[in-house]
Amino acid sequence: MKLICIIRLYCVFCQEKQFFSFFLFTYSCGCVILNGMKKVIEVEGMCCKRCAERAERKLRLLEGVKGAKANFKKQMIFVESELPDEALVACVVEAGFGVKAVRPRKGIFG
Numbered sequence: 001m002k003l004i005c006i007i008r009l010y011c012v013f014c015q016e017k018q019f020f021s022f023f024l025f026t027y028s029c030g031c032v033i034l035n036g037m038k039k040v041i042e043v044e045g046m047c048c049k050r051c052a053e054r055a056e057r058k059l060r061l062l063e064g065v066k067g068a069k070a071n072f073k074k075q076m077i078f079v080e081s082e083l084p085d086e087a088l089v090a091c092v093v094e095a096g097f098g099v100k101a102v103r104p105r106k107g108i109f110g
Helices: 049-060 085-094
Strands: 005-010 017-022 037-044 065-071 076-081 098-104
Touching: 037 085, 049 065, 049 076, 049 085, 076 085, 085 098
Parallel strands: none
Antiparallel strands: 005 017, 037 076, 037 098, 065 076
C-alpha cells in the first residue's frame, strides 16, 4: 500500500496549473518528470549552521541537483540528485568538508 498525496501546483514543463500526485510520480497533465535519487552524504567538519548553509549552497549550484539539506548536528547532507556519487563528493570536498560515506536515502515508504 502506498500513500498518495495530491496537490495543485504549476507544472514546470507546460506552465499550467495541474494536480500532482506524490509518491506515485504520475501527473495528470501527461508531463514526465525524472525523479532524482535521494542520497545521504555523511560528512566531517561541519560545525555550525553557516557551514551547513555553505554545503547546501555549493551542492545546489551543481547542474543535476534538485535539492540539498544539511544537518550540522548529525553531520549529514540529504541530497536529491541524478549525479554520480563522485561528483557530489568532489563538490562537498571543494566546500571544505570531509566525506565519510555516500549512501541511498531510505524513506518511511520504502
